[in-house]
Amino acid sequence: MWKILRSRNFWLYTVLLFVVIGFFSFAQVASRNSLKVKKLPVALVNNSDKQYSKNLVKQLKEKFSSSESQIKFINVKNTSILNKGFTNKKYYAALVINENFDSNLSLQQNYLKGLIIQEKLSKISNQAILQSAQTKLQAEFAKKAVANLPKSGKVTVIINQGMNTQAAQVLTIALPKLMTGLNQGIAKKMKTVIQKNGISLNSSEWQSISNPIQSQMKIKNKIPEKSVSGTAPMIIVVLAWISSLIGSMLLWREHKKHSKNNKFSLVLINSQIITGAVMTLIASLSIYFFSSVIFGLPITNVSTFLTILAFNVFIFYLLQTCVLDWLGFAGWPLIIVIWLLSAGTISYAPEMLSPLFRQGVYSWTPMRFSMDMFTNNLYIHGSSVTTQTDFIVLSLIGVAALGLIYLSSFLKRKEK
Structure with a gap:
């Protein structure tokens, strides 16, 4: 025991633990404690x-x-x-x-x-x-x-x-x-x-x-009953992100088994995209089934909701697959960081956030455009202007992620 306590690694681990807890506190506590309604x-x-x-x-x-x-x-x-x-x-x-x-x-x-x-x-x-x-x-x-x-x-x-x-x-x-x-x-x-x-x-x-x-x-634009006190858009974003996160990780690991010299060929990348699209469809139908059919979340236009849901899940899948194709499993913390920072801000009105979180997180996180689309679909019918903006932004993010995924075919990783 004393040998471990005297080792340098032990104290490095404690510093790392301190940093991780500090980041989690910053992402989840600081954002909420700095809320102030303004203008x-x-x-x-x-x-x-x-x-x-x-x-x-x-x-x-x-x-x-x-x-x-x-x-x-x-x-x-x-x-x-x-x-x-x-x-x-x-x-x-x-x-x-x-x-x-x-x-x-x-x-x-x-x-x-x-x-x-x-x-x-x-x-x-x-x-x-x-x-x-x-x-x-x-x-x-x-x-x-x-x-x-x-x-x-x-x-x-x-x-x-x-x-x-x-x-x-x-x-x-x-x-x-x-x-x-x-x-x-x-x-x-x-x-x-x-x-x-x-x-x-x-x-x-x-x-x-x-x-x-x-x-x-x-x-x-009254919030219907059984809408989880108005937090339904946030919950749908959480489910979309988690399903795409699990799907991207499982498919990345499966395709990695078939790679040569840790290099993803164009054939494997095409397979990633196609299987990702299939998993996106399954995930979207599953989210709808459990949230609406089983637990009664009111959805007035099912076809539009499923279209928006599938679009967002696939964009998240591309974003996370891009990180995994370039950084491997080492990119996992980056994906978690994006989510933790986003989760502490997207459910609040931007006027309620401090300048640090409004400009430093809310302004760029993809999840806020996603949540905006679900809010429009579930609560504010006919809000075509903001929905179009959200669609364009998320589409650009998806196209950029897709381009980087294909560029990763030129990358050769050396992993233990």
């Missing part, structure tokens, strides 16, 4: 576009103008453009100001003025003043203003749930809380005026005054 794009649609709504828009933008703000409000002209933005994954959520917002808030102000006028007139005992034309006009205005309880100004909060589960959870709490704060701020000012003027209100009137702004929530 999530939220659309702001003003369908009323008059004094009160314009002031509200200005107030919201000023409140979240800091570079550290969780939300970044973006003006959108109308709901038609907003829906296209939701489909193309431009906005995580939206605040839509109802077209009657300004008229309702104006009626609230007139109602308050009417109450004040009636209260002041009730205290005037001089009949001459009460019979004057100006006083009569004021009394007539007050009577009309308080004839009906005013309605609240309506604002709709729309959460683009399917775009990203974590971002949706944050905004589902933050946006209603924001509207509640604005509502309470206006209500407090109105109550102060009422109390200052000694006006007494019944319960219905207090209820109306207490809710000058009402918000309702709607969900866009």
